[in-house]
Structures are given as structure tokens and as C-alpha cells.
Amino acid sequence: MQQVFEDIDQRQIKLWGGHTVALRHTLANREMFSDESLAALIENIDPRHMDISTMGDDVTTWGHVDRAGHSGATVLEAIRDGRIWLNMMAIEKVDPRFSELLEQMYSELEGALPDFRTFKRKLGLLISSPGAKVFYHFDVPGQALWQIRGRKKIWIYPPSEPFLSPTNVENVARSLDKEDVPYEPWFDDHSQAYDLEPGDMLHWALNGPHRVENHDVLNVSLTTEHWTSEIRRSYAMNYGNGILRRELHWRPRTRAMSGPAFWAKAGLTAAWRATGMQRKQSYKRVLSYRIDPDAELGRALIDEKDRTAVTI
Ligand SMILES: [Fe+2]
Numbered sequence: 001m002q003q004v005f006e007d008i009d010q011r012q013i014k015l016w017g018g019h020t021v022a023l024r025h026t027l028a029n030r031e032m033f034s035d036e037s038l039a040a041l042i043e044n045i046d047p048r049h050m051d052i053s054t055m056g057d058d059v060t061t062w063g064h065v066d067r068a069g070h071s072g073a074t075v076l077e078a079i080r081d082g083r084i085w086l087n088m089m090a091i092e093k094v095d096p097r098f099s100e101l102l103e104q105m106y107s108e109l110e111g112a113l114p115d116f117r118t119f120k121r122k123l124g125l126l127i128s129s130p131g132a133k134v135f136y137h138f139d140v141p142g143q144a145l146w147q148i149r150g151r152k153k154i155w156i157y158p159p160s161e162p163f164l165s166p167t168n169v170e171n172v173a174r175s176l177d178k179e180d181v182p183y184e185p186w187f188d189d190h191s192q193a194y195d196l197e198p199g200d201m202l203h204w205a206l207n208g209p210h211r212v213e214n215h216d217v218l219n220v221s222l223t224t225e226h227w228t229s230e231i232r233r234s235y236a237m238n239y240g241n242g243i244l245r246r247e248l249h250w251r252p253r254t255r256a257m258s259g260p261a262f263w264a265k266a267g268l269t270a271a272w273r274a275t276g277m278q279r280k281q282s283y284k285r286v287l288s289y290r291i292d293p294d295a296e297l298g299r300a301l302i303d304e305k306d307r308t309a310v311t312i
Contacts, residue, residue, distance in 0.1 A: 005023055005024070007024065008108070008112040013112060021202070022200065022202055023200075025146060026199070027199075033148050033149060042072035042088075044095075047310075049089045049090055050086065050088050051086075052064065052065040052086045054082075054083055055083060055133055056297075064288060066289065066291065066302065068290035070291050077298075082293070082295075082296075082298020083129050083132055083298065084128065085134065086128065088126075088127075091125045098123055106118055116228070118227065122226075124224075125220075128219045129214065130217050131215075137210070138159065138207045139207070140173055140235060142227065142231055144224045147196035147200045147219075151215040152195075152212055152221070153193060153212065154194050154211070155193045155211050155212075157187055170246070171246075173239045206231060207234075236266040237265055237266075240264070241255070284310065286309045287308055287309070288301065289301055
């Protein structure tokens with residue numbers, strides 16, 4: 001099988017994990033990303049694994065969209081002419097071409113990067129409209145973005161205050177909030193901005209906030225996420241600190257990832273999750289729009305009384 005990466009050089013290897021890394025990949029022209037293949041995937045994926053959203057110019061206009069029974073080709077048409085962001089999550093579970101690809105991506109990375117051992121890897125497939133945006137947010141696991149078709153711009157910010165507070169990370173780790181965090185336009189002066197073309201892949205420091213704007217063209221991209229033992233320790237520390245702060249009204253004093261305070265938090269996290277409190281507090285996805293290729297921006301608002309919620 002063709003290599004996924006063109007080359008992983010020493011400089012990128014040294015930057016990996018703590019800094020932004022830009023690599024080149026060979027996936028852009030594969031048949032699995034053709035319109036026909038994408039339309040079939042839209043029709044075959046379990047709807048709980050497909051999150052369709054829409055947005056105007058600011059975060060208050062963002063909402064989830066119901067596929068509303070449209071064919072894959074019609075959904076693609078609505079994306080091409082509208083303002084839609086379609087995310088197929090865990091696509092490796094739907095189609096063996098994607099599970100093989102995910103396997104190969106990480107085996108090449110783990111082969112090139114010393115001490116990089118991953119688990120709970122996931123592959124997401126994004127199809128998004130010209131001009132579509134992802135507002136400022138961060139992700140809990142390790143992340144990379146792979147550009148396949150079209151062009152987009154991504155801004156990446158440091159994973160520390162004032163761009164990201166410990167409380168933000170704790171609440172998202174515990175699924176109390178979506179990943180959106182407060183954003184100020186002046187943050188951009190402290191960001192790294194990249195224009196991604198087909199064949200570009202970007203990986204950034206853990207929890208690094210980022211936002212995305214598509215150029216004026218349909219975009220197809222992949223996201224990968226992974227865990228390492230270090231990411232898992234960071235998660236347990238943030239989760240434990242969140243319980244201390246929110247449930248026990250105790251201000252966490254340390255963000256250490258080893259030592260007695262860390263292990264006490266890891267125990268607290270495990271105990272809290274075992275009580276089942278986690279599920280009760282999880283985020284629900286309310287569908288407030290439906291795909292409508294004839295409507296402006298490719299979607300129509302659903303009456304408030306007819307809206308349904310999906311637990312994720
Ligand atoms: Fe993200």
C-alpha cells in the first residue's frame with residue numbers, strides 16, 4: 001500500500017507533542033474521497049456518528065442540523081451551496097478502508113517518533129461548505145487535521161492562560177461544556193496561522209485552542225485523535241481538579257501529573273465516574289435546523305416545539 005506520509009524529518013520529530021508540526025501526506029487523490037464515495041458514506045453511517053452543524057458569522061448562530069432523510073448527493077449539494085459542516089465521527093467503525101487508513105497513519109507515526117505509543121485512536125471525516133467556520137475551541141485528546149480537498153485556514157493558540165483556563169479544560173474533560181471557550185479577536189496576534197492545501201497535515205500541542213475558516217470552496221478534511229499515557233494522566237488530573245472545584249468547592253492547588261496529589265485525583269476521577277454521575281451530566285445535541293438544499297445556506301430552522309435532542 002502507498003505510504004501515508006511523504007517524509008517525517010528530524011525537525012518535525014523533535015517538535016512533535018509540544019509544538020505545531022506540519023507534515024505532507026499522499027491521501028488527497030484517493031477514490032475514497034470522491035463525491036460518490038462521500039455520498040454513500042453519508043447514507044450508510046449510523047446517524048449518531050454524524051454531527052451536521054451550521055453557522056453564520058458569530059457563535060450565537062451556530063446550531064445542529066438534521067439530515068432529514070435526504071440522499072447523500074443532496075446533502076453534498078446543500079454543503080456545496082450552503083453553510084454546513086458535516087462531521088462523520090469514528091468513520092473507521094463504518095468502513096474498512098478508513099480503519100486500514102487509521103492503522104497505517106499511526107503505524108507510520110509510531111515508527112518514526114520515539115516513545116510515541118497511542119491508543120483509542122479515532123478518525124473523523126469532515127465535509128464543509130465554502131466559507132464555513134469552526135469557532136474557537138479545544139479538544140481533549142491529541143489531534144491532527146488532514147486536508148484532502150479544498151483550502152482552509154486554521155489559527156492555533158497556546159494551551160495556557162489567557163487563551164485557555166484550567167476551569168475550561170476541567171469542564172470539557174468532564175463533558176459539562178462543549179469545547180467552546182471564551183475568545184477575543186486580539187488572541188489572533190498570539191496565534192500561529194496556516195493555510196491548509198490538499199496534502200497538508202497539522203498536529204499541535206495538547207489542548208491547543210484553535211479555530212478554522214474555509215476558503216471559498218468545498219472542503220474535505222480528516223481529523224485524527226489519539227490518547228497516550230501522558231494524555232490520559234493529563235485528563236485524569238483535569239477531571240479530578242474539576243470535581244474538587246465544582247463539586248467539593250475546593251480550589252485545586254496543583255496541575256502536577258505525578259505524585260500523591262495526582263494519584264488522589266486519579267482515584268477521585270475513577271470513583272466519580274463509577275457513580276454514574278458522568279452520564280447524567282453529559283451534553284445533549286439539540287437539532288435546531290434541517291438540511292434543505294433549496295433554503296438559503298442549505299438549511300431551514302426547525303420550530304422550537306418540533307426539535308429533538310440526541311445524547312452523545
Ligand atoms: Fe478541534
